[in-house]
Amino acid sequence: MSPLVVAVAALGAALPLQESEDYREARHAMVSRQIESALGGREPVRDTAVLRTMRSVPRHKFVRAGDVRRAYADRPLPIGHGQTISQPYIVAAMTALLEIGPGDVVLEIGTGSGYQAAVLAEIADSVYTVEIIQPLGESARHRLAELGYGHVRGAIGDGYFGWPDHPPFDGIVVTAAASHIPPPLVEQLKPGARMVIPVGGPFQVQSLMLVEKQADGSVIQWNMGAVRFVPLTRGE
Numbered sequence: 001m002s003p004l005v006v007a008v009a010a011l012g013a014a015l016p017l018q019e020s021e022d023y024r025e026a027r028h029a030m031v032s033r034q035i036e037s038a039l040g041g042r043e044p045v046r047d048t049a050v051l052r053t054m055r056s057v058p059r060h061k062f063v064r065a066g067d068v069r070r071a072y073a074d075r076p077l078p079i080g081h082g083q084t085i086s087q088p089y090i091v092a093a094m095t096a097l098l099e100i101g102p103g104d105v106v107l108e109i110g111t112g113s114g115y116q117a118a119v120l121a122e123i124a125d126s127v128y129t130v131e132i133i134q135p136l137g138e139s140a141r142h143r144l145a146e147l148g149y150g151h152v153r154g155a156i157g158d159g160y161f162g163w164p165d166h167p168p169f170d171g172i173v174v175t176a177a178a179s180h181i182p183p184p185l186v187e188q189l190k191p192g193a194r195m196v197i198p199v200g201g202p203f204q205v206q207s208l209m210l211v212e213k214q215a216d217g218s219v220i221q222w223n224m225g226a227v228r229f230v231p232l233t234r235g236e
């Protein structure tokens, strides 16, 4: 497997979009320029379901009002409370690594804006997402419901422990950087299922780890390259 190369620097200025312009075009340009191409040496995402989804989910509805014009730029954006919505490429790449499909049950740790949850909900039927900052989790829940993703189940809590009441998941994506792979999350993976998680110290470059649970319960891990995420914080 070739490593992902993720641009850490923010690229490009604000898109010159007028409110009346068609964001669909911006989304298509985002996919062709940033996600399907080898821009800056990154590994192109080829999964057709992921590409179709990235062309359809209205990312501009998940950013703050003042950032709408930057919603389709090749960069993360602030969403309040010191958190960020990930760069479009990294959302696509992490989703593709999960190898999920219709009928699958997927868990996300770090709801944030709800954008990654919406992307997952377009591909898998059932999505659970956990957020530790209550106001973020609540506004994401409202936003997801308004946009037709009301079936995404959200909880407020420390995602280190996953969603213990639920049967094992077909995929888990962690969108905040952990110091280590949380054992409760490995436990909640089905045999054969994958987890994608950034591992490393806070505010440093971390490693995007792909973890696959084997039939005997052991895991195989691959380092997919350098990424930069906000830290996975721990409830006291």
Ligand code: SAH
Pocket (backbone or CB within 6 Å): 079, 083, 084, 085, 086, 109, 110, 111, 112, 113, 114, 115, 116, 117, 130, 131, 132, 133, 136, 157, 158, 159, 160, 175, 176, 230, 231, 232, 233, 234, 235
């Ligand atoms: N997936 C989000 C981006 C998330 S940024 C999106 O698409 O917008 C990371 C998020 O993880 C932040 O909202 C942060 O509050 C949350 N987070 C950090 N530590 C957490 C924990 N222990 N459990 C659940 N969420 C956590």
